[in-house]
Amino acid sequence: MEEQAEERRQAQKSLGLRSLPDWYSLLGEIGPTPGQFEVVPAAHAVLERTGLDSALGGVHLEAEPGRAAGFVLDCGPHDIRLSLRESPAPALVFHELGHAVGRALNRDADILRLLPTSTDEAFGEGFELIAEATPEFEAIYGGASGAARRAHRVEGVLENARLVASFNFEMKLWEDQSAPEDLYRNCYSEMDIDVGDETLWPLDSFRSLDPVYVHNYILGRLVGAATLTFLQDHVSREPSPLWGQWLTHNFYADGAKTPLVDKAARLGALDPFLREA
Ligand SMILES: [Zn+2]
Secondary structure, three states: OHHHHHHHHHHHHHOOOOOOOOHHHHHOOOOOOOOOOOHHHHHHHHHHHOOOHHHHHHEEEEEEOOOOOEEEEEOOOOOEEEEEEOOOOHHHHHHHHHHHHHHHOOOOOHHHHOOOHHHHHHHHHHHHHHHHOOHHHHHHOOOOOOHHHHHHHHHHHHHHHHHHHHHHHHHHHHHOOOOHHHHHHHHHHOOOOOOOOHHHHHHOHHHHHOOOOHHHHHHHHHHHHHHHHHHHHHHOOOOOHHHHHHHHHHHHOOOOOOOHHHHHHOOOOOHHHHHHO
16 A cells, blocks of 8 residues: 555656545646647537538537536427537537437437437547547647657557546445445446545545546447448448448437337347347
8 A cells, every 4th residue: 555655646746746636636637738728619610520510500519617517408409409518628619519410310309309328429529539539639739659649649648548448336235225335436446546535435526527427438349349340341441421321221210119229230230249238
């Protein structure tokens, strides 16, 4: 334990931090961040590249100071409201845009417009990954080989690892609620995260909003990664409007009517994993 404490002190010193902050704030310290970018033109450019720009006719996109980080509201087929805080992270913009596009291109009506959370997050996570494969996204980071883009990739790996720790905790807590503090410490200490006062575990935003939700991101990321590979291998190697056509017909148009497991089956590879899960 003493060794770990010393390692933390060294890490803190090398990062030039007065105290080790929480996981989210630490991600921001990894490397250079992208320069300022205009959210609305960037969203248009990525949607145009992937043939989904028609969806923007029904999406009202606003990025303003004082807003919540990212929020999508479905007020009807032609009135999808996407609100972002001022200067959002690029990945967040495209994640939320995925939610908005999925709703805007949903041909279902009434209660079928209410997407299951698994499908909804597969749209968000999936479009985030698809956007990251476009030259327009690379341009925000000053090119594919730039220091900011490299830092973003490292950040992505750590963010995925954080999600997995959170997912493990969520699943174990779902099965057994007798000792949440012990579970919390065990799940997060695997990643050498100092949890501090473990009785504060309910303060994690996901636990307080919806105690069993993080699995949606894990499923969404798996389906999203398989979708990107499928598009590159079977639709067009480089991002193109053909991607949007495939996504609209196979994922977005039949919103809640086709369960995520059957949408994923259209990709082939993921079917056995999801059915076992
Ligand atoms: Zn989301």
